[in-house]
Amino acid sequence: MYNCAFCSAARSLNRETPVRERDTRSVANEVAMICEIYQNVDSVRVLDDLFLRNAQSVERAVRIFEHVPVTWRAMAHVLSFYKLSDAHLL
Numbered sequence: 001m002y003n004c005a006f007c008s009a010a011r012s013l014n015r016e017t018p019v020r021e022r023d024t025r026s027v028a029n030e031v032a033m034i035c036e037i038y039q040n041v042d043s044v045r046v047l048d049d050l051f052l053r054n055a056q057s058v059e060r061a062v063r064i065f066e067h068v069p070v071t072w073r074a075m076a077h078v079l080s081f082y083k084l085s086d087a088h089l090l
Contacts, residue, residue, distance in 0.1 A: 028067070053080060
């Protein structure tokens with residue numbers, strides 16, 4: 001992913017394991033289900049270090065969360081946003 005201590009350590013320990021990625025529809029369905037079951041929830045925090053790993057995944061996350069009535073947050077490497085404009089994020 002990136003040339004940082006976290007990514008380098010993860011890569012060196014898991015050389016033969018590819019990055020697993022859930023289908024967009026699966027994530028969107030899970031978020032919608034959380035909102036339906038727990039109607040008092042007003043925010044979702046995604047605890048996945050690679051959820052926002054590049055520009056495409058950031059755009060994917062925006063598409064997923066624009067359809068639910070909650071705010072959300074997730075961790076990301078700063079370079080995940082490098083080539084994105086504000087229009088992509090709003």
